[in-house]
């Protein structure tokens with residue numbers, strides 16, 4: 001009984017879920033209310049699944065024991081029993097409906113909110129992410145993984161990027177997700193987000209993160225050789241710090257098309273402030 005109680009507490013007390021740590025089991029700490037709901041739904045369904053599995057297991061053992069050739073030398077010739085057939089069809093249907101209602105409710109909640117404070121657009125590329133801020137002057141920038149040899153003390157290998165996505169805390173942020181080449185998937189487990197980035201299609205989700213901090217995820221759709229090297233890093237800042245960051249980003253690493261300069265017809269240089277981002281030479 002004591003064991004059962006401790007298992008019960010483990011499932012329902014989400015404070016016990018350490019955020020990514022050694023030997024961690026189950027989910028990361030939920031960063032949003034929605035992720036908390038995902039965990040609660042998961043726990044509920046796990047209980048239903050466990051009961052069903054144990055019941056079927058019990059029936060299997062029971063028939064193999066009770067109706068073995070030794071104990072039951074003359075088998076029954078019954079082939080139909082209407083009552084039991086109705087029951088074993090209707091009960092699973094009822095169980096599935098009971099599971100489906102909260103699942104669908106949560107799926108809808110994850111896709112849309114009533115009101116948004118701002119929007120960011122996420123574009124998957126082979127093999128990096130691009131982030132756009134249509135509500136803050138439409139600037140955008142690229143987010144590349146830091147290579148092993150460039151990691152600083154304390155950086156997480158394969159989970160650190162040069163320019164993370166930055167959003168304000170306690171705000172409803174709409175996230176529009178698409179891709180520029182092949183299928184990718186923008187996933188941040190602690191926010192309960194795993195949304196496909198599909199070329200030519202705009203997928204939608206949203207977050208409201210309570211605590212400022214750094215949240216990490218990875219591309220979750222096999223997208224080519226660099227698939228494991230395009231991590232997602234989301235930095236959540238208090239609102240005033242976020243506004244300060246917007247200015248820094250615009251000046252330091254935004255790729256702003258307004259200041260695109262065509263130098264010669266055969267050469268195109270895209271400049272952001274003093275930094276040359278890209279030089280494209282077209283052969284004659």
Ligand SMILES: [Cu+2]
Pocket residue numbers: 124125183184185219220221222223227230
């Ligand atoms: Cu990808």
